[in-house]
Amino acid sequence: MTAGFDQLRQAAEEQWESLTASDTPVITVGTATCGRSAGALDTLDVLRGELAGRDLECRFVEVGCLGPCYAEPLVTVSLPGAATVCFESVNIKAARKIAAYVAGGELPEELAFATIGPDSIPGIPDLMDTPVMKGQVRRVLRNCGVIDPGDIRHSLARGAYSGLQRALELDRDARIEELDRSGLRGRGGAGFPVSRKWKFCIDAPGDTRYIICNADEGDPGAFMNRSLLEGDPHALLEGMIIAGLTIGAAEGFIYCRAEYPLALGRLAVAIEQAEQAGFLGPDALGPGRPFRIKVKEGAGAFVCGEETALIASLEGHRGMPRPRPPFPAVSGLWGCPTVINNVETLASVALIFQHGAAWYAEYGTERSKGTKTFALVGNVKRPGLVEVPLGTTLREMIFDIGGGVSSGHRFKAVQTGGPSGGCLPEDKLDIPVDYESLQEAGTIMGSGGIVVMDERTCMVDFARFFLDFAADESCGKCGPCRLGTRQLLRILEDITQGKGSPSDLELLEGLSHNVMRGSLCGLGATAPNPVLTTLRYFRDEYVAHIEGRTCPALACRDYIAFEIDGENCTGCTACALLCPVDGIAGAKEELHAINAAVCIKCGVCSDTCTFDAVQTVGVSP
Amino acid sequence: MATTNLGPVLSAFERRPESLIPLLQSVQESLGYLPPDVLGTVARHARVPRSRVYGVASFYSQFRFNPVGRHRVAVCRGTACHVGGARFILEQLERTLEILEGQTTEDMEYSLETVACIGCCGLAPCISVNDEVSAKLTPMKVRKQFKKARK
Numbered sequence: 001m002t003a004g005f006d007q008l009r010q011a012a013e014e015q016w017e018s019l020t021a022s023d024t025p026v027i028t029v030g031t032a033t034c035g036r037s038a039g040a041l042d043t044l045d046v047l048r049g050e051l052a053g054r055d056l057e058c059r060f061v062e063v064g065c066l067g068p069c070y071a072e073p074l075v076t077v078s079l080p081g082a083a084t085v086c087f088e089s090v091n092i093k094a095a096r097k098i099a100a101y102v103a104g105g106e107l108p109e110e111l112a113f114a115t116i117g118p119d120s121i122p123g124i125p126d127l128m129d130t131p132v133m134k135g136q137v138r139r140v141l142r143n144c145g146v147i148d149p150g151d152i153r154h155s156l157a158r159g160a161y162s163g164l165q166r167a168l169e170l171d172r173d174a175r176i177e178e179l180d181r182s183g184l185r186g187r188g189g190a191g192f193p194v195s196r197k198w199k200f201c202i203d204a205p206g207d208t209r210y211i212i213c214n215a216d217e218g219d220p221g222a223f224m225n226r227s228l229l230e231g232d233p234h235a236l237l238e239g240m241i242i243a244g245l246t247i248g249a250a251e252g253f254i255y256c257r258a259e260y261p262l263a264l265g266r267l268a269v270a271i272e273q274a275e276q277a278g279f280l281g282p283d284a285l286g287p288g289r290p291f292r293i294k295v296k297e298g299a300g301a302f303v304c305g306e307e308t309a310l311i312a313s314l315e316g317h318r319g320m321p322r323p324r325p326p327f328p329a330v331s332g333l334w335g336c337p338t339v340i341n342n343v344e345t346l347a348s349v350a351l352i353f354q355h356g357a358a359w360y361a362e363y364g365t366e367r368s369k370g371t372k373t374f375a376l377v378g379n380v381k382r383p384g385l386v387e388v389p390l391g392t393t394l395r396e397m398i399f400d401i402g403g404g405v406s407s408g409h410r411f412k413a414v415q416t417g418g419p420s421g422g423c424l425p426e427d428k429l430d431i432p433v434d435y436e437s438l439q440e441a442g443t444i445m446g447s448g449g450i451v452v453m454d455e456r457t458c459m460v461d462f463a464r465f466f467l468d469f470a471a472d473e474s475c476g477k478c479g480p481c482r483l484g485t486r487q488l489l490r491i492l493e494d495i496t497q498g499k500g501s502p503s504d505l506e507l508l509e510g511l512s513h514n515v516m517r518g519s520l521c522g523l524g525a526t527a528p529n530p531v532l533t534t535l536r537y538f539r540d541e542y543v544a545h546i547e548g549r550t551c552p553a554l555a556c557r558d559y560i561a562f563e564i565d566g567e568n569c570t571g572c573t574a575c576a577l578l579c580p581v582d583g584i585a586g587a588k589e590e591l592h593a594i595n596a597a598v599c600i601k602c603g604v605c606s607d608t609c610t611f612d613a614v615q616t617v618g619v620s621p
Numbered sequence: 622m623a624t625t626n627l628g629p630v631l632s633a634f635e636r637r638p639e640s641l642i643p644l645l646q647s648v649q650e651s652l653g654y655l656p657p658d659v660l661g662t663v664a665r666h667a668r669v670p671r672s673r674v675y676g677v678a679s680f681y682s683q684f685r686f687n688p689v690g691r692h693r694v695a696v697c698r699g700t701a702c703h704v705g706g707a708r709f710i711l712e713q714l715e716r717t718l719e720i721l722e723g724q725t726t727e728d729m730e731y732s733l734e735t736v737a738c739i740g741c742c743g744l745a746p747c748i749s750v751n752d753e754v755s756a757k758l759t760p761m762k763v764r765k766q767f768k769k770a771r772k
C-alpha cells in the first residue's frame with residue numbers, strides 16, 4: 001500500500017490547494033450536530049439560494065465544528081485575493097449579508113469573528129488571537145471545522161495516514177518505544193499509559209487479537225469524541241490501524257453510542273473511503289495482511305463505556321461488567337487479547353506517528369504529556385470544545401478561554417470527570433489540570449467534561465442529580481452499587497425536599513465509602529464522588545438545608561416561592577395568561593399577585609416577565 | 622401482522638448470538654418498537670433463547686416495547702442541560718403536549734422521553750425531535766414550538 005501512498009497524497013494536496021488557493025469564492029459552513037442545532041443547515045440553504053441566481057461560481061464545503069459553540073453557526077468565506085474571514089452566529093439575516101459580500105458587496109464587519117490564515121484585515125483579530133483560541137493548542141482538533149470530513153483527500157492533504165506509513169516502516173518494538181516516549185495516557189478516563197496496555201496485549205498468549213475503540217462517550221455533558229468523530233473521522237481510523245498493526249489484530253470495532261447519528265454516518269463514509277484507498281482491507285497492513293473496522297452501535301447504557309461491559313455488549317449480552325483480572329488486554333472480546341482505547345487516545349496515536357514522540361511530549365507536565373480536549377459547558381460565557389496543554393489551570397480554561405461566568409452571576413463550582421468526578425470550589429481553580437492533581441483534589445480528569453456552575457446551582461441538588469443518574473445506570477450486578485446508589489439518592493432527595501435530618505451527613509459519608517468499596521466496576525466505585533466532594537467543599541450548603549431550612553442557591557423547589565414585586569410590575573398580564581394553574585390574578589395595568597396555595601413553582605412567570613418583577617424568595621419547607 | 626415483513630430485515634444479519642443487539646436495533650428501526658411476538662422471531666434468528674432476547678432488550682434503554690409517536694421528542698437530561706434548567710423544559714413539554722415523560726399522545730403524533738445527552742452540551746438546554754436537535758431552549762420557546770404543532 002505504501003507505494004501508492006505518495007501518489008494518493010499528492011493528488012489530495014493538489015485538490016486541497018485548489019480549494020485553499022481557489023480563484024473562485026470558497027464558503028465553509030460548520031454542519032456538525034452543534035452547528036445544525038443552531039441552524040447551520042438553514043444558513044447553508046440561504047447562502048446557496050442567494051448565490052445561485054448570480055453569475056458566480058462558488059464552492060461550498062461542509063466542515064465539522066471549530067469549537068466555539070456559543071458562536072454557532074460559523075461560516076468562513078475566502079474570496080480570491082482577500083483574507084479568509086470567519087463569521088459568527090450566522091442566522092438567516094446574517095447569511096444574506098454574507099452572500100452579498102461574496103457577490104462583491106461590502107464586508108459585514110459586525111459579523112466577523114476572526115480572520116484565518118496569513119492575511120489580515122485591520123480591526124478583525126486573527127483566529128488564534130481571539131480570547132477563546134489564544135490559550136489553546138489545537139492538535140487533536142486541528143482538522144475539526146477546517147476540512148470536509150466526508151472527503152478523505154482533505155484529511156490526506158493535512159497529513160492523515162502519513163503516521164501509518166511511518167509505523168509500517170518501524171518494527172513492533174520501535175512502535176511501542178515511540179508511544180512510550182510520547183508519554184500518552186488513555187483519554188477515556190483512567191489515564192493508563194497506552195504503550196503499557198499495548199505491550200500487555202502483545203505479551204498475552206493467543207492467535208487472534210482485537211482492537212476496540214470506545215466511542216460510547218457516556219459522560220452526559222461532554223462531546224469531545226462526538227466532535228472529533230464528526231469533524232475528523234480519519235484521525236481515529238488511522239490510530240486504530242496503527243494499533244492493529246502493532247498488537248497484531250486483523251479486526252477492529254468502534255463501539256459508538258446510538259445517540260450520535262451524524263457521527264455514525266460520517267464514520268461509515270470514512271471507512272468506505274479508507275477501504276477504497278487501501279488503508280483498510282485485505283492488504284492494509286502489508287501484502288496479505290488484512291485489517292478491517294466495523295462499527296457497532298451502543299444501545300443506551302452508560303455502564304457499557306466500562307471496558308468489560310462494552311465487550312459483553314459487543315458479544316450480544318447485557319452490558320454487565322465482570323471482575324478484572326483478567327484484563328481485556330489478556331482476555332477480552334471472545335476471550336482473545338484485546339486493546340480498548342478511547343477515540344481521542346487513538347487520534348493522538350496517529351498524531352504521534354505523524355510528528356514523532358518528542359513533538360507530542362513538547363506540551364504537558366512531567367507525568368501528563370500532550371494536549372487534551374475538554375468540553376467546557378454550563379454557566380460559562382463561551383461554552384465550547386477546547387484543546388489545551390495538560391497542566392493548564394482550571395482558572396485559565398474557565399476565565400480566559402471561557403470568558404468567565406455567564407449572566408453576571410458569581411462563580412460557585414466546577415465539576416470535572418462527569419458522574420465519576422467531583423465538584424471543586426473557587427480556591428481550587430489554580431490547580432493544574434493533570435491526572436494526579438485532580439485526583440488529589442478529590443475529582444478526576446475523566447474524559448474531559450468541565451461543567452461550570454454559578455451561585456444559582458444548589459450543590460446538594462447537583463449531587464442528587466448525579467446520584468439519580470448513577471442509580472438509573474447501575475447495571476444491578478453488585479448490591480452495594482444497586483442499593484447504595486438508591487439509598488444515597490433517597491437521602492439527597494430528602495434533604496432537597498426539606499426532609500433532611502442532622503444525622504444524614506454522616507450517613508451519606510459512611511454509605512458512600514461502602515458503595516465505593518463494595519462495587520465491582522468503576523461506576524459504583526466512583527458514583528459517590530459527587531456526594532463526597534460536595535460534602536468536602538460545600539458542606540455549609542447541606543447544613544443550610546438541614547438546619548437553616550434554606551437553600552442558599554434558591555434552587556430547591558421546596559425552599560422557594562415566587563412573588564411579584566410591586567415596584568416593577570406593569571400589569572402587562574403576560575404571566576397570568578401563561579401560568580399553567582391560573583395562579584396569578586390581576587387586572588390589566590395593575591399589580592398582579594401569585595396565589596401561593598396553587599403555585600406549582602414551574603417558573604413560567606419569572607421566565608416570562610420582561611420587567612424583572614417576578615422574584616424568587618426563600619421559604620422554609 | 623408486523624412479523625410477516627421482517628424477512629429482509631433479519632436476513633441482513635448472521636444467524637449468531639452476537640447479532641442479537643444489531644438485530645433488535647434494526648427491527649426497532651423498521652417497526653418503531655419491539656412488539657412481543659417479534660422477540661421470538663429474533664430469538665430464532667439469532668439462535669438464542671427467547672428469555673435472553675427479553676433480558677437483553679430490557680437491559681438497554683434504547684429498546685421500547687410500546688409503539689411511539691410520529692414525533693419522538695427527547696429532552697436531554699445531561700449535566701449541562703440540567704444546569705441550564707432542563708427540568709423546566711421537560712415540565713413545559715409535559716404541559717404543552719399533555720402527556721408525561723414516557724408517554725405518547727393518543728393520536729400517536731408525539732412521544733415524550735428523556736435522553737442521557739445529545740452531545741450539544743455547549744448549547745444547552747437541548748431537545749431532539751426525531752434526530753433533529755433544537756438548542757438554547759427556554760420553556761417559552763418549546764411552548765411556542767409545540768403549541769403550533771398541536772393545533
Ligand SMILES: Cc1cc2nc3c(=O)[nH]c(=O)nc-3n(C[C@H](O)[C@H](O)[C@H](O)COP(=O)(O)O)c2cc1C
Binds near residue numbers: 192215217304523
Ligand atoms: C462506568 C464507566 C463508564 C465509562 N465510560 C467510558 C466512555 O464513555 N468512554 C471511554 O472512552 N471510556 C469510558 N470508560 C473507561 C473505559 O473503561 C476504559 O478505561 C477506556 O475506554 C480505556 O481507554 P483509554 O485507555 O484510551 O482511556 C468508562 C469506565 C466506566 C467504569
Ligand code: SF4
Binds near residue numbers: 320474479519522525
Ligand atoms: S459496580 Fe454497579 S455498575 Fe458496576 S458491575 Fe457492580 S452493579 Fe454493575
Ligand code: SF4
Binds near residue numbers: 575610
Ligand atoms: S409578567 Fe411581570 S410585569 Fe407582567 S403582570 Fe406578570 S409580573 Fe407583572
Ligand code: FES
Binds near residue numbers: 035223
Ligand atoms: S461548536 Fe461543535 S461542539 Fe460546539
Ligand code: FES
Binds near residue numbers: 222698701702
Ligand atoms: S448535557 Fe444536554 S446535550 Fe449534553
